[in-house]
Amino acid sequence: MKKWFGILASGCLILGFSVYSSHDTEAAVKTKTFKNCTEMNKVYKGGVARSASVKNKGGKTRYKPYVSQALYDANKKLDREHDFIACER
Known part of the structure; x- marks a missing residue:
């Protein structure tokens, strides 16, 4: 027992x-927010996507983005094309 x-x-x-x-x-x-895309790309090389189903408007990218809705929402200001992927490369 x-x-x-x-x-x-x-x-x-x-x-x-x-x-x-x-x-x-x-x-x-x-809660992690970044000042600019250079800072974000040091941690997430492909940027941050809001969901796995979003498509890049800018064309072909070199790296696959990290998918996190909360992280994207905290850094929404870094999405220049408004394609739901912030700082894609």
């Missing part, structure tokens, strides 16, 4: 810490 209680308690702790840490990283991604 004690063995099962220990295993169950350990599993709950591990699960609790993993959920807390993944929530923490998601919050950091949501």
Whole structure:
């Protein structure tokens, strides 16, 4: 009985810490804003797309954009063509 209680308690702790840490990283991604495209492209080479289904109006790009609606919304001012991809390269 004690063995099962220990295993169950350990599993709950591990699960609790993993959920807390993944929530923490998601919050950091949501609130990150960039001053300009050069700064954003250091972290996200292909820029940031609002969804996976958006198409680039500017033509062929070299890198695939990172898809995140929250990150795009925080940096909407960097989307010059208004094609829902900020700082595409």
